[in-house]
Amino acid sequence: MRKLFLLALLSLAVWAGKSQNVQLHYDFGGALYDKDLDGRPVLTSTVEMFKPDKWGSTYFFVDMDYTSKGIASAYWEIARELSFWKAPFSVHVEYNGGLSNQSSFNNAYLGGLTYTFNTKDFTKGFTLTGMYKYIQKSEKPNNFQLTGTWYVHFAKNGLCTFSGFADWWREKNPHGNFIFLTEPQFWLNLNKFEKIDDKFKLSVGTEVELSHNFSFRNGFYAIPTLAIKWSFD
Template identity: 40%
Template structure:
């Protein structure tokens, strides 16, 4: 079953990569990370709205996750795959889009074999501001969020609201690019969820995550830069965390 899953995942990633806008390779210097992440990303506007997706694949680290004490031994395999896709629909002149989004993934755990990451479905309005050539884009979203109890954990799974900002900003004749997103949402965690280090005695009432990226573009295809993940109560970690990377990007 696991072999079939990874075969499907490999085929899906290969098909996505064929049409991706860029591919990134990051090395994460964060505490208990020390892993590589490959990212496939695309943003494409059209006359009916816009499409954005990314796929993250973690290699190495302690099973490729920030919850090192939970999953155990170190490995060089691909241990995490995470996917988000958002489609904005706009068939009218007003600058408001209606957005639908899916988030989900899979984590390999040396002790348990593997399990799906939290799956979420989101929908709501978004507002985009952009320059005429789309070199500068800023989008705000207010989304209804339905998280699914994929791991059969009592008390997990909830309805809520997520606020999101996404930006792509090019400067100095496209030599410098700043991109990223910021998410804020609330979620509940099982009070006795022993699988969550640092959170087994209480619930996390809110989660914040932002991942600004900064790129120097040597030409239209190749870039070097960094991503800084700044989070609060994110990915099973209590409190604030800052995880910087050094990265290379190839844009198609």
């Protein structure tokens, strides 16, 4: 759900030049970790947009978590890849921020360099990004982040997609100084079946949030979702 900006740069641009999608995830975190994550929202929506231009590309997403009382939190990221030259390297700038019904998240400003690789048929690829990360109003605001993303389209006509990202960054937290987060996704793209209209761009699948010391939690957590996604031209 989160931080798929480079993934979008890789895979969405290949197929459409520009792309938008809406995702809805049912989260099993509260059921699996009823003591630690009691009250965790079970529904999360994600809206993504990616658009390239002759100077690079722009990507943003907005996540919202829902409870029976309404929206519990909202989080967004916007990122720009700057490339006035031929790939595979681009300059990366990014902003992260959001709020919950209890507090706001610290603003984060990131800048660095991205390396992009795609196969010739664009069925698979990855990115690696190293960034300086400034977390406003943090006890230790000067940090760094390493991000990797990947995508693989496989099976007949790209019926299945395996994609995701992995982040590792320094940020002082109650349980240490480093945080790890990865969210691999698997999608079954229904419009790739025979006799289904290509414009019926509904995908069904799953995401698994694997984390260590993320979101003030201590240690390792594995939280799966069931999800649907509608992609726009």
